[in-house]
Amino acid sequence: MKMSVFGEKFTAKSGILELMDDLGKAVAGSEKVCMLGGGNPARIDQVQAVWQEKLEGLLKNGALGDALVSYDTPQGRQVFLEAVASLLKENFGWDIGPENVAVTNGSQPAFFILFNLFAGTDARGVKKKILFPLCPEYIGYADQGIEEGLFSTCPAAIQEIDGFSFKYRVDFSKLEITDDIGAVCVSRPTNPTGNVISDDEMAQLSVLAEKAGVPLFVDNAYGAPFPGIIFEDVNPFWNENTVISMSLSKIGLPSVRTGIIVARPEIIEAVSSCNAIINLANVNIGQVLTEELFRTSEILDISRNLVMPFYKDKSDTAQDLIRKYMPIEVDYRVHKSEGAIFLWIWFRNLSITTMELYERLKKRKVIVVPGEYFFFGLDEDWEHSRQCIRINYSQCHDSVEEGIRIIAEEAAAAVKE
Ligand SMILES: Cc1ncc(COP(=O)(O)O)c(C=O)c1O
Numbered sequence: 200m201k202m203s204v205f206g207e208k209f210t211a212k213s214g215i216l217e218l219m220d221d222l223g224k225a226v227a228g229s230e231k232v233c234m235l236g237g238g239n240p241a242r243i244d245q246v247q248a249v250w251q252e253k254l255e256g257l258l259k260n261g262a263l264g265d266a267l268v269s270y271d272t273p274q275g276r277q278v279f280l281e282a283v284a285s286l287l288k289e290n291f292g293w294d295i296g297p298e299n300v301a302v303t304n305g306s307q308p309a310f311f312i313l314f315n316l317f318a319g320t321d322a323r324g325v326k327k328k329i330l331f332p333l334c335p336e337y338i339g340y341a342d343q344g345i346e347e348g349l350f351s352t353c354p355a356a357i358q359e360i361d362g363f364s365f366k367y368r369v370d371f372s373k374l375e376i377t378d379d380i381g382a383v384c385v386s387r388p389t390n391p392t393g394n395v396i397s398d399d400e401m402a403q404l405s406v407l408a409e410k411a412g413v414p415l416f417v418d419n420a421y422g423a424p425f426p427g428i429i430f431e432d433v434n435p436f437w438n439e440n441t442v443i444s445m446s447l448s449k450i451g452l453p454s455v456r457t458g459i460i461v462a463r464p465e466i467i468e469a470v471s472s473c474n475a476i477i478n479l480a481n482v483n484i485g486q487v488l489t490e491e492l493f494r495t496s497e498i499l500d501i502s503r504n505l506v507m508p509f510y511k512d513k514s515d516t517a518q519d520l521i522r523k524y525m526p527i528e529v530d531y532r533v534h535k536s537e538g539a540i541f542l543w544i545w546f547r548n549l550s551i552t553t554m555e556l557y558e559r560l561k562k563r564k565v566i567v568v569p570g571e572y573f574f575f576g577l578d579e580d581w582e583h584s585r586q587c588i589r590i591n592y593s594q595c596h597d598s599v600e601e602g603i604r605i606i607a608e609e610a611a612a613a614v615k616e
Pocket residue numbers: 238304305306307308337339386389390418420445446447448453457458
């Protein structure tokens with residue numbers, strides 16, 4: 200089959216495709232698997248009950264049926280755009296209206312659109328890239344450029360906190376927004392590490408991006424104000440030069456495919472144009488289901504009172520299990536858990552790479568994600584990129600405990616070799 204450059208690139212085995220395939224196969228059999236690998240949010244019964252009640256109400260009053268039979272505008276449902284804008288304006292003082300909001304079919308396609316709007320070859324033949332100031336970053340970005348070589352990343356500075364934890368910081372001494380950068384992008388909290396870029400770091404990034412005349416993208420898939428899986432006291436950040444992306448996935452609705460972009464109107468218009476070409480319109484069930492929760496700000500209460508405490512408890516428990524099972528001979532640190540649904544373990548004295556550790560764990564029916572995938576776009580080799588794994592701590596307790604026990608055993612065996 201002969202294909203375009205785009206076709207070749209998007210059908211080649213991308214890191215994310217290979218990994219998702221592998222994870223899928225690993226859990227497909229009948230044997231019990233400790234699945235600490237994927238990005239699935241947890242099922243939280245009280246949150247599930249909210250969706251159930253809303254769905255029943257919308258079915259009864261016919262609103263869901265009405266919404267399903269027509270296309271929305273490519274920007275999204277007007278009432279939903281208004282509800283999102285007024286929630287953010289009233290609660291955080293952002294100077295925005297519905298013209299600052301667009302809906303996409305999840306935040307994954309939102310980034311596909313944004314990256315390719317701002318990076319790639321422009322009309323003058325100049326090639327621009329997206330700069331990720333804090334590497335390791337989300338694997339799901341790595342293959343999203345239509346052109347090759349669109350991403351540039353800056354290795355994080357490592358701050359040792361104590362004998363158990365460390366934290367990545369943006370290394371401003373190395374960060375430079377050169378002429379070939381079209382936009383800057385961070386996930387906050389960061390997938391895979393659970394790092395939360397501080398208010399101060401955000402302010403500095405924002406100033407640098409503005410000075411360079413490029414937008415700052417903030418991927419808020421896990422962050423404030425919703426789903427609020429964030430354990431640090433930091434503020435949601437937005438200004439005219441910022442494009443913030445939010446999602447209904449991690450609050451418990453990954454399959455409704457609803458992403459929300461807040462940006463200045465010209466960017467919203469550009470995203471809406473792409474939506475029209477790629478999708479005609481967005482899936483609207485998530486918007487219909489949550490519109491009232493946005494209008495009443497109830498989505499903030501769900502985030503603060505149900506979602507955040509659930510994940511905080513899970514994260515603390517998983518960290519206790521790591522302390523309990525990891526033997527003294529394993530020299531490891533865990534990234535400070537500041538948000539998101541993952542723990543990031545850094546092994547400092549294994550005789551094998553974390554890709555090999557992943558294979559060994561897979562044989563023992565424990566699925567993690569080897570850290571190598573999250574270090575894309577680096578100019579130079581970094582040994583640290585072969586020393587970390589990501590585990591999803593949000594799944595059922597027994598699975599997490601058994602998984603961590605086996606990870607500790609395999610890590611110890613790898614030290615001893
Ligand atoms: C940092 C980050 N951004 C974006 C996404 C995509 O989420 P969705 O397309 O479901 O909104 C994910 C999913 O895991 C993520 O971890």
